[in-house]
Amino acid sequence: MPQSYIKRILDARIYDLAVETPLDYAPLLCEKTRNKVYLKREDLQPVFSFKLRGAYNKLLKLPKSLRERGVIAASAGNHAQGLAYSARHMGVPATIVMPQTTPAIKVSAVKRHGANVVLHGDTYDEASNLAKQLVKEKALTYIAPYDDPDVIAGQGTVAMELLRQHTSDIHAVFIPVGGGGLCAGMAAYIKYVRPEIKVYAVEPEDAACLKLAIKQKKRAILPQVGIFADGVAVAQIGEENYRVLKNTIDGVITVTTDEICAAIKDIFEDTRSIAEPAGACALAGLKKYAQESGCENETLIAVHSGANTNFDRLRYISERTEIGERREAVLLVTIPEKPGAYLKFCELLGKRNITEFNYRYAGGAKATIFVGLQITPASDDKEALLALLTRQGYGVIDMTDNEMAKLHIRHLVGGHAPATLKDEVVYRFEFPERPGALLKFLTLLANRWNISLFHYRNHGAAYGRVLIGLQVAPLQRPDVEKALKALNYAFWEETNNPAYQQFLASLNQ
Template sequence: MPQRYIKKILDARVYDVAIESPIDEATLLSKRFNNRILLKREDLQPVFSFKLRGAYNKMQHLSEEELARGVIAASAGNHAQGLALAALKMGVKATIVMPRTTPQIKVDAVRSRGAKVILHGDTFEQASAHAQKLVAEKGLVYVHPYDDPEVIAGQGTIGMEILRQHTGPLHAVFVPVGGGGLLAGVAAYIKYVRPEVKVIGVEPEDAACLKAALEKGRRVKLPHVGIFAEGVAVAQIGKETFRVIRKTVDEVITATTDEMCAAIKDIFDDTRSIAEPAGALALAGLKKYIETHQVEGQTLLAIDSGANTNFDRLRYISERTEIGEKREAILSVTIPEQPGSFKKFCSVLGKRSITEFNYRYAHSQDAQIFVGVQIAANGNDREELVQNLQDKGYPTLDFTDNEMAKLHIRHMVGGHAPADIKEEVIYRFQFPERPGALLNFLTKLGQQWNISMFHYRNHGAAFGRVLVGLQAAKSDRKALQQFLDQLQYSYTEETDNPAYHLFLSGQTGA
């Protein structure tokens, strides 16, 4: 039963390496959402993440013989840093297997604490499998990043601190979820001591392994996991963590990439600190909870779980923030191709600012523009804007939620294919970003089909994204599909995407 964790949490040895992190009030957010919003600042830990709590507590429970053999873990970074610091503190040799997609800042941080780093695979699961192989070969002791009672108890000290530091009214605590160690520990403690406080898990929309498990009533393994928030990019919830979570957690919320980006900015605005995507995940869920349940006048707390992100990833984060905050609409609008049309279009927008405008001459009668427009964060301003434009005679499509439009089309507008480009099919690919990855992708793509369009943009993220146009006769489509499946890259066909037909296709009536 989860109650057995209470004594474990109370006895957990974490403060030799961890601090009792403060709880800060997010004053700007609180005013904006008419609630008291608090942040538990685990980003202020010595390794800029909560993970050292569980790692150190686990090592305190190892025997002298086990410590002498040395420890090993698989981690995307934060658990790796926690274990490396714990091992350094205790004079134990540590080996960390990290996915090759791990941000360099985390790799460097682990090495700086004396641990041996092995980069293997593109996902946590691949790194974990290699770590287990080394356990069998070298007799190392595996320290699991989340699915271990002592690790769970170490993370649970955060729940203990929250209730000790904040004794007043508390409506809900929001906790990021990857494998579930943090959520299980925090929920076990809070629900035992103050059962009236809601404990809500928050997952990325594209890595929602807990949500899937709760829906099925059993643990399931996701076929694909998005790793924008690599700290919680786990395909299957832990066995022990799921046992605890399903008995203690009130609700699970998912957040999109855009919503996480917006939450990173929110944390920066209130604290002048930069959270990593997983670090801001709980706040993204908190904001969604307020909007969904129409909550007012309550005290809500989100765990800011970490601040380990590559600086160059901030380019991508800032680009997506306005959409995540629901302050920008991305639209395709048809206006007359004649002098004064743009000015007239701007006047229809009223006081709204244009954040982006892309256009290229393509037709003597109509101009197709790709435009970003600033909108109010609350209410139905986006829907009203689209309706107003349509009422004024401007054919308009809303691309605010169109991934292809946001990732690629906005940077390629004006590239209609010439009329002699026939039988073009469009695919959007995603592959692990590391040195040589793009060349490897092109090599695998081969020369069997002519590449009629290619767009690649490095966002500083863990995965590279490519938009490709290929010429393939209808009789060849089955063979092409089989070929693409063999590439073993995540891909989506976008041939029927309206953004492609409006701005890129030579067959505009298709």
């Protein structure tokens, strides 16, 4: 039962290495949510993440004979750094197997902490398989990132500190979930010591493995996992973690990429620290809960779980923040193709700030523009804007939640394809950001079908995002799908996406 973790957590002797992190009051978030908001600052650990707690506690519990042989783990990020840092402190040989897609900043950090780094495969699963093989070959001890009672207990010390730091009323605590180690440890402790406090697990909506397990009443594997918040991008909740969580949490909240980006900005404005996407996940859930529940003047606490992010990612995060804060609407608007049409459109908007305006002449009586507009959050401002444009006779499509439009089209608007272009199909891809990956991708496709459109942006993440158009005769479409599946990259067909149809497709297609 979850209460069995209380003694484990109380017995965790980790504070000669881990630090007791502060519980910071967040005044700007208080004003924004109309509640008393606090952030548990796990980004202030020596490795900038809570993962140090569980890794070190596990090493402390290992028999000396096993420590002397050495330990191994598979990790693309924070667990690797936590284990490497702990192992160096204890003089334990450590090997970390990391995917070749792991950002250089994380590989360098693990090496700096003294671990032997082995780069293998494109995904965590491939790295994990090699790590388990090396366990057998070299008699090493595998240190799991989350599905282990000693790791869970180490992470649970976050809750022990939190309740000691804030002894008055707490309405709810929000905790990020990937494999579930942090949430299981914290939820077990909170519900045993102060059961009146609500505990909410927060996941990205494109990596919601706990929500799936709760819905199906058993652990299940997600067919596809979004990788933006890589620290919580897990396809299946841990077995022990689920056993604890199904009896201790009050609910699961899922959040979008845009909402996470907005939470990163919120944390920066209140603390001047830059959270990694997984680190801001809990705050995104807190904000969503406050808005949807309508609660006011309650004490809400979110765990800021980590700050290990690539500097290069900040431009992408900033780009998505306005939408995540509900401060920007992205629209496709059809206007007359005649002198004065732009002026009339802008006059209709009044003093509303235009954040983006894309257009390319394509002939005909009407033009479609791609426009970003600032709106007032937490109101029906966007709906009022859409209604206004419709009443004035403009054709309008809301693209605010269209991933293809936000990732690619806003950077691609340049006009429709010529009428001579036939049989174009469009796909959106995610593939591992590593040397040779793009070449492999292009080699498979370009030798068989003509590439008619291509857009790629490096977001400083482990995965690249590509929009590609191919000329494929109708009878060859099954062959394309078969070839794309053989690549083993995540992909979506976007040929019918209105953003593509309105801005890029051949008008005669």
